[in-house]
Amino acid sequence: MELEMNNKNKGKQRKLPTISGLLSFLIALIALAGVNVALIIDIDDFPKMFLVNLPIAGFFLGLFGLLTVRRSRLYAFWGIGISLFILVFTFLMIGLSWAAINPKP
Amino acid sequence: MDKEQNQNDDELYQSYLKESMQDYEKSHKGTEKSQKKLVKAGRNHALQTNIMISLAVLLLIVPVLTLSSYLYYAIGGKANHLIDLATKTIYVTEPNMSLEEMELEEDIGFFTMNIYFDVFKRIGREDYKAGEYSVRFALDKPNFPERDMKFEKLSPDITGMESSMLYHPDGPHGKMVYSDWDILEHLPDGTVAEIYLSLNQLLKPDELEKQLGNHVQVRWAAVDTGLENKNLYEAGYSVSPIGYPLQVDTTTWSPFNGREKTNEEVFLDILKFLSNDEKKAAKISRAKTLALKERIPYIEEHGIQVYGAVVTGPTPELRKLKDNQLIKIMKVGEVKLWNWK
Numbered sequence: 001m002e003l004e005m006n007n008k009n010k011g012k013q014r015k016l017p018t019i020s021g022l023l024s025f026l027i028a029l030i031a032l033a034g035v036n037v038a039l040i041i042d043i044d045d046f047p048k049m050f051l052v053n054l055p056i057a058g059f060f061l062g063l064f065g066l067l068t069v070r071r072s073r074l075y076a077f078w079g080i081g082i083s084l085f086i087l088v089f090t091f092l093m094i095g096l097s098w099a100a101i102n103p104k105p
Numbered sequence: 106m107d108k109e110q111n112q113n114d115d116e117l118y119q120s121y122l123k124e125s126m127q128d129y130e131k132s133h134k135g136t137e138k139s140q141k142k143l144v145k146a147g148r149n150h151a152l153q154t155n156i157m158i159s160l161a162v163l164l165l166i167v168p169v170l171t172l173s174s175y176l177y178y179a180i181g182g183k184a185n186h187l188i189d190l191a192t193k194t195i196y197v198t199e200p201n202m203s204l205e206e207m208e209l210e211e212d213i214g215f216f217t218m219n220i221y222f223d224v225f226k227r228i229g230r231e232d233y234k235a236g237e238y239s240v241r242f243a244l245d246k247p248n249f250p251e252r253d254m255k256f257e258k259l260s261p262d263i264t265g266m267e268s269s270m271l272y273h274p275d276g277p278h279g280k281m282v283y284s285d286w287d288i289l290e291h292l293p294d295g296t297v298a299e300i301y302l303s304l305n306q307l308l309k310p311d312e313l314e315k316q317l318g319n320h321v322q323v324r325w326a327a328v329d330t331g332l333e334n335k336n337l338y339e340a341g342y343s344v345s346p347i348g349y350p351l352q353v354d355t356t357t358w359s360p361f362n363g364r365e366k367t368n369e370e371v372f373l374d375i376l377k378f379l380s381n382d383e384k385k386a387a388k389i390s391r392a393k394t395l396a397l398k399e400r401i402p403y404i405e406e407h408g409i410q411v412y413g414a415v416v417t418g419p420t421p422e423l424r425k426l427k428d429n430q431l432i433k434i435m436k437v438g439e440v441k442l443w444n445w446k
Contacts, residue, residue: 025157032164039167074154082161089172100179102188102211102220 021065021072024079027058031086051090058083170215178218183245184211188220190382191240191247191389193360193375197347198390200271201226201299201324201415201438202235206358218242226256227324228417229297229444240389247388256439264345264391270301270436271346271413273333279303285437286427292420297445299324299417299438304431307410310351310369316431321418323351326411328372330400333412345392346413347376347400369409376401419445 034050058079065076178184188209195202202224209222219241225232236254240247272279285300292298307329308316314323327333327346337343349372353363360375361368379386380397387395415438416423426432 025161029157029160029164032161032168036164036167039171075157078158078161082165085165085168089168092172093175096175096179100182101175101184101213102209103185104207 020061021075021079024058024062024065024083025075026079027054027061028079028082028086031055031058032082035086035089051086055083055086055090059087171213174213174216177216177244178213184213184218187218187242187245187247187385190379190386191220191238191250192222194379194386194389195224195238196360197349197372197375197379198345198392198395199224200269200301200327200346200348201350201417203227203232203350203354203359204238216244226299226439227322228299228439228441229419230446231441231444233439233441245385247385250389265343265393269346270303270438271327271415272303272434273329273412274303274305274307274433275334277334277336279434282434282436284435286424286435288437289420289424289427289435292440294419294421295443296420296440297417297443298420298423298440299415300423300426301413301415301436301438302426302432303413303434303436304411305433306431307412308431310409310411313411313414313431314351316429317414317416317426318422320422321416321426323414323416325350325415327413328404329407329410329412330396331403331407332396332400340396342396342399343393344396344400345390347392347395348372348411348413349375351414372409373401373404376404419443 031050031054034047034054038047038050062076062080062083065079066073178187188211192204192206192209195204203226204222204224206222209220212219212221219239221237221239223237224235226235227233233256235256236252238250238252240250242248272282289298289300304313310323310326313326317323325348327348330344330347332340332342332344333346349368350359350361351368352361353368354361355363360371366374376397379395380401383395383397386397387393416426420440426435
């Protein structure tokens, strides 16, 4: 009986943080898919939604997931990792194409 | 008494045991159900995790490769060096050709870079778009450029001294080449033209300008480098003319902007710059080889002496050059409507 109660409680405890981490990972994946599409079809417009907005949301959701979850932080880590990668990618690509490759005054 | 109590105890025990067994069965059933649920949930979770991580790894491939390519071309200024190499090669190997560095576009793929630029020819007083260049670099190795030339005169993809329109006075080529004076004669007066002059002798560039007068403009001079007067067997290389623009180009981001160095100095600097990556420069140019290791010391020793030039001006003024004793062969390049203001 006790074991059952514990399981139920743990199950309830686990759900909330998992949702936060899962959301972070999902948002990061959507942003990454957007970056892929933008790179492959070579869009001229800057896809701000995929390069900035979504990764920032994914990053903070991931942080939230890290703070509250006690056991599985896997999704949160992936969410944070991918979001950070997209942000660094955006920053470096803008910097490199502005200043280091064929700069124009 | 004892018997009765024993019987009561036994009944109590039996009922307790029964209840316990029922409880056990109940709880056991419940555990099995929840265990199944747990296993199912775990399996779904593992599947979901696998799918999401695999998706993430797959989706990371394109951005990681793109970023690595940008880093490859940016670190150490590799892209800028290759762009410089391509544009400077055009200036010294293509007669009367300039380009707008500001309009040059680059496109970086997976460890490849394409550069696109337009080339211009000055005919009369105006620059006309001569064509479009597209050079693809795989890592830092250029492929043969794709040229889309707009002018009527077709230029061969690979040139040598025999197929260029500028001939050295002592060279093996050009002996059987006839001048195009009759073409100039038949052109209307209201036109401007670009002509290729091959001289009878070597001259200093400023001396050539003086000899040709103020009514025409010398755009590009072909420089004697000691190989142009030899045949393929003697020279050991199949070379094509190299030279430089004689006019200062102030309007563009041209290396020949005359701000710090004279055009002659810039020309020598460019040759030295190209000699470090000679094979790449040769591939971008239409020449088979540039042979800069031999040509640079020759120019440094003998100074800049020219044997041919591209001249532009009004057709009537160009016709007058027919009497000039310096000119051995004249070939007509492009002709445009009057713009000599």
